Amino acid sequence: MSNVLHIPSYLSAEHLGPWETFLVQIDRVEPHLAAELRPLVPILTRPMRALIVNVPIRLDNGEMAHFEGYRVQHNLSRGPGKGGIRFHPRVTLSEVMALSAWMTVKNAVVNVPFGGAKGGVRVDPKGLSPAELERLTRRYTSEIHILLGQDKDIPAPDINTNEQVMAWVMDTYSMNEGRTAMGVVTGKPVSLGGSLGRRDATGRGVFVSTAEAARRLGLEIAGARVAIQGFGNVGDAAARCFADAGARVVALQDDSGSIANPGGFDVRAVKAWRLEHGMLAGAPGAESISADDFWATDADILVAAALENQITAANARQIRARLITEGANGPTTPEADLILQDRGITVIPDVLANSGGVTVSYFEWVQDISAFFWSEEEINARLERIMREAFSAVWEAARQKGISLRTAAFVLGCERVLTAHKLRGLYP
Numbered sequence: 001m002s003n004v005l006h007i008p009s010y011l012s013a014e015h016l017g018p019w020e021t022f023l024v025q026i027d028r029v030e031p032h033l034a035a036e037l038r039p040l041v042p043i044l045t046r047p048m049r050a051l052i053v054n055v056p057i058r059l060d061n062g063e064m065a066h067f068e069g070y071r072v073q074h075n076l077s078r079g080p081g082k083g084g085i086r087f088h089p090r091v092t093l094s095e096v097m098a099l100s101a102w103m104t105v106k107n108a109v110v111n112v113p114f115g116g117a118k119g120g121v122r123v124d125p126k127g128l129s130p131a132e133l134e135r136l137t138r139r140y141t142s143e144i145h146i147l148l149g150q151d152k153d154i155p156a157p158d159i160n161t162n163e164q165v166m167a168w169v170m171d172t173y174s175m176n177e178g179r180t181a182m183g184v185v186t187g188k189p190v191s192l193g194g195s196l197g198r199r200d201a202t203g204r205g206v207f208v209s210t211a212e213a214a215r216r217l218g219l220e221i222a223g224a225r226v227a228i229q230g231f232g233n234v235g236d237a238a239a240r241c242f243a244d245a246g247a248r249v250v251a252l253q254d255d256s257g258s259i260a261n262p263g264g265f266d267v268r269a270v271k272a273w274r275l276e277h278g279m280l281a282g283a284p285g286a287e288s289i290s291a292d293d294f295w296a297t298d299a300d301i302l303v304a305a306a307l308e309n310q311i312t313a314a315n316a317r318q319i320r321a322r323l324i325t326e327g328a329n330g331p332t333t334p335e336a337d338l339i340l341q342d343r344g345i346t347v348i349p350d351v352l353a354n355s356g357g358v359t360v361s362y363f364e365w366v367q368d369i370s371a372f373f374w375s376e377e378e379i380n381a382r383l384e385r386i387m388r389e390a391f392s393a394v395w396e397a398a399r400q401k402g403i404s405l406r407t408a409a410f411v412l413g414c415e416r417v418l419t420a421h422k423l424r425g426l427y428p
Helices: 018-032 035-043 093-109 130-143 163-177 201-217 233-244 267-277 291-295 334-342 356-370 376-401 405-424
Strands: 049-058 064-075 085-088 115-122 225-229 248-254 257-260 287-289 301-304 323-326 346-348
Touching: 018 035, 018 093, 018 334, 018 405, 035 405, 049 093, 049 130, 064 093, 064 130, 085 163, 093 115, 093 356, 093 405, 115 130, 130 163, 201 233, 201 301, 201 323, 201 346, 201 356, 201 376, 225 233, 233 248, 233 267, 233 301, 248 267, 248 291, 257 291, 334 346, 346 405, 356 376, 376 405
Parallel strands: 085 115, 225 248, 225 301, 301 323, 323 346
Antiparallel strands: 049 064, 064 115, 248 257, 257 287
């Protein structure tokens, strides 16, 4: 592949937002798709449906506040929409559109019967009381209710949302429907139809995909040095999996700062410190470092599990890891992607690496519909099997076509989506 970043003529080269990043990815993939599917590519470059809603709530002090919310359904050719809801002060329509599109590809890569969707509210939830957060969640759910349903669109947790938020979403939808509808969301508390193993599923999938890549690259996980950006649900679960497998987590970064320990952290102790003190600095065995030093950490594996656009042209040349795993959605810009390829660094793309969450969400959805629940051991075994099969298919496609893992994953996912669209045809 050329090391020159090709920007489609209809995009601005000055700034690529999340949606523009997705369009560049599709533009790169198109030449590798089956010839009979290429005329259908415009289906992927437009979201099927986008809803923008006003979310007014009464604050605890009696004043009214307004927040902007979104729910985007990118493509439903392979099944109902599936994708999380995030509460974040920088949520934009471009971001939610891109996230919904990546969900379309991701669901197809692991071959679960869902289309792509995503939602979000532009809000800093840390500034809301628990009662205000509940009112925000319930009002937002009511506003997007027309799109939701266990056979239409099934939300899940994402950044700054959790099991409790999903319980409020499910209850609000159920009250409006006049019946209990557990299957309308995933990532719920186990006592409300949630699945065992769901909380750690994304991080566990990150570990499984990394282990599969490491094996093929001749890199032993036991003793490997791992740097993890993002120490929320995904980064924490991944860190525990790596540590339990004998790897050394030597650097961590979140929105509070960056820390390092060449000998490796006790990641559970660091998590306990973070929960108690609200920051990584000062954790047992931690040396505070700069953000630049984090990217230059002497590590074998780098896990990017924070937000999109974290690995850029500005820091991609500093990275010393042999293997990068994208635990977040869209953490690598297109320009940085080419730099990493030129440097021979293997990148496991987000649509493959972080698909463990939606895979176990699929398990939860199936369990809710059938009212029959599996053990955590069964969940983890099924998750690992699906992740390994998906990784093998992507790796083999990359090897046969001489393309990157990202391009191979997009080829596999996009061809499945476009084939479904072609078979269904157009109505009316």
